[in-house]
Amino acid sequence: MIIIGTFTHSIELEHALTKLESIGIARERLLVVCMDKESNTYRSEQQSQASSLSTGVEIGLACATALSVIGTSLGFIWTWGPVIWGLIFAFIGFGLGFGINAIFLNKHATHNRHKAEVTVIVQCQAKQADEVQQVMWASRALTVGLTQASPE
Amino acid sequence: MNPSRRPIAKLSPFGITSIHSCNPYMVWWWSAAFPGFGHFLLNQYLRGTFLTLSEVIFNTLGHVNDAIVYTLCGNFAEASAVLEPRYVIGYIIIYFVAMWDCYCSAVYQNKLYRIAKLKDAPLPSMKLFTSEVQYLQPKSPLAAAVISLFFPGMGQLYIHRIGLAFYAMFWWWLYVVLSHMHESLVYLLTGRLSESIAVLRAHWLLFMPSVIGGSVYHAFIKAKEYSLLFSLEQRQHLAERYRSSAVQIFGRPGENK
Numbered sequence: 583m584i585i586i587g588t589f590t591h592s593i594e595l596e597h598a599l600t601k602l603e604s605i606g607i608a609r610e611r612l613l614v615v616c617m618d619k620e621s622n623t624y625r626s627e628q629q630s631q632a633s634s635l636s637t638g639v640e641i642g643l644a645c646a647t648a649l650s651v652i653g654t655s656l657g658f659i660w661t662w663g664p665v666i667w668g669l670i671f672a673f674i675g676f677g678l679g680f681g682i683n684a685i686f687l688n689k690h691a692t693h694n695r696h697k698a699e700v701t702v703i704v705q706c707q708a709k710q711a712d713e714v715q716q717v718m719w720a721s722r723a724l725t726v727g728l729t730q731a732s733p734e
Numbered sequence: 735m736n737p738s739r740r741p742i743a744k745l746s747p748f749g750i751t752s753i754h755s756c757n758p759y760m761v762w763w764w765s766a767a768f769p770g771f772g773h774f775l776l777n778q779y780l781r782g783t784f785l786t787l788s789e790v791i792f793n794t795l796g797h798v799n800d801a802i803v804y805t806l807c808g809n810f811a812e813a814s815a816v817l818e819p820r821y822v823i824g825y826i827i828i829y830f831v832a833m834w835d836c837y838c839s840a841v842y843q844n845k846l847y848r849i850a851k852l853k854d855a856p857l858p859s860m861k862l863f864t865s866e867v868q869y870l871q872p873k874s875p876l877a878a879a880v881i882s883l884f885f886p887g888m889g890q891l892y893i894h895r896i897g898l899a900f901y902a903m904f905w906w907w908l909y910v911v912l913s914h915m916h917e918s919l920v921y922l923l924t925g926r927l928s929e930s931i932a933v934l935r936a937h938w939l940l941f942m943p944s945v946i947g948g949s950v951y952h953a954f955i956k957a958k959e960y961s962l963l964f965s966l967e968q969r970q971h972l973a974e975r976y977r978s979s980a981v982q983i984f985g986r987p988g989e990n991k
Binding site for chain 1: 810822826871965968971973977980981982
């Protein structure tokens with residue numbers, strides 16, 4: 583008898599596994615598979631995009647710092663006052679620094695709404711099947727399935 | 735075994751301290767909103783605390799918030815007059831260096847996180863201290879954000895980051911009292927509009943949008959991070975405990991039922 587349950591990562595999942603072991607399911611009769619929601623190769627592409635932008639921002643911030651101090655000081659004699667001139671110079675500085683380096687890349691985010699994060703497969707005697715399913719449902723299993731197609 | 739050279743998380747009486755992949759632009763922006771907030775997001779709580787103290791002290795001495803209000807109201811002469819040149823130049827230097835520093839740290843922590851994740855160092859799951867209990871737990875980012883919106887610091891309490899929680903609550907009380915914000919709200923709710931505006935103190939009021947925003951973002955993002963940590967730790971545990979599974983779904987070739 584094979585019983586398959588899917589779970590989210592939760593303390594209830596740990597409770598279910600501990601409970602299953604305590605009702606006499608040997609640890610070797612449990613197969614726990616952690617499911618990935620996204621591919622690793624896709625993630626690594628996103629990270630390289632992020633780091634290509636970072637140099638531009640670092641230079642932009644450095645220029646913004648320098649120019650903003652100048653702008654704020656000049657603001658004491660210019661009509662709009664130190665705050666606006668400080669801000670304007672900061673933006674100009676950032677634009678100059680960032681503009682030299684930046685390459686803007688669009689992110690295309692895909693969302694995966696599937697909730698199952700862990701699949702628990704239990705191989706047990708037919709007489710234990712009810713109890714195993716009960717433990718799974720009581721521990722907030724998302725789905726529970728049962729099949730007899732296995733040598734026991 | 736030696737402690738890992740590239741650990742991801744540590745539990746202390748003050749909460750979870752961890753390395754995470756984050757968006758450096760958001761860290762940078764929150765430092766711009768309130769110096770020190772970017773460092774809080776990077777789990778650099780000590781320097782974040784000192785930077786926020788420095789921000790409040792020198793903003794107050796330099797009358798920076800008052801000048802911002804005058805400027806945005808178009809009263810440029812008053813804005814120039816109220817600013818204290820003694821403090822303003824230093825304030826601006828600290829302000830920008832704090833932004834630059836936490837942006838660079840965010841980029842570097844992302845690199846550290848990538849390495850640490852590959853090394854898969856063992857994560858802690860819970861720890862008992864003499865006067866505290868700390869553990870990884872999935873937390874709702876929405877709940878954390880909403881309660882920090884009502885009272886900054888409460889979201890941090892919810893996600894177990896208690897040092898920052900009480901620091902934020904203390905300061906929020908000061909802002910509320912000094913800006914007369916809650917009095918103003920009561921006037922507003924009872925329909926006395928002009929009194930509700932007159933009672934406000936601009937200098938202290940102007941800190942509040944940044945503090946609310948920063949507190950909400952911190953609680954939200956940390957709740958997400960801690961939930962992820964919980965999943966990662968559980969995966970490590972499950973992989974370790976059930977690695978020797980003998981479950982055979984299809985049986986060996988040629989074997990009959």
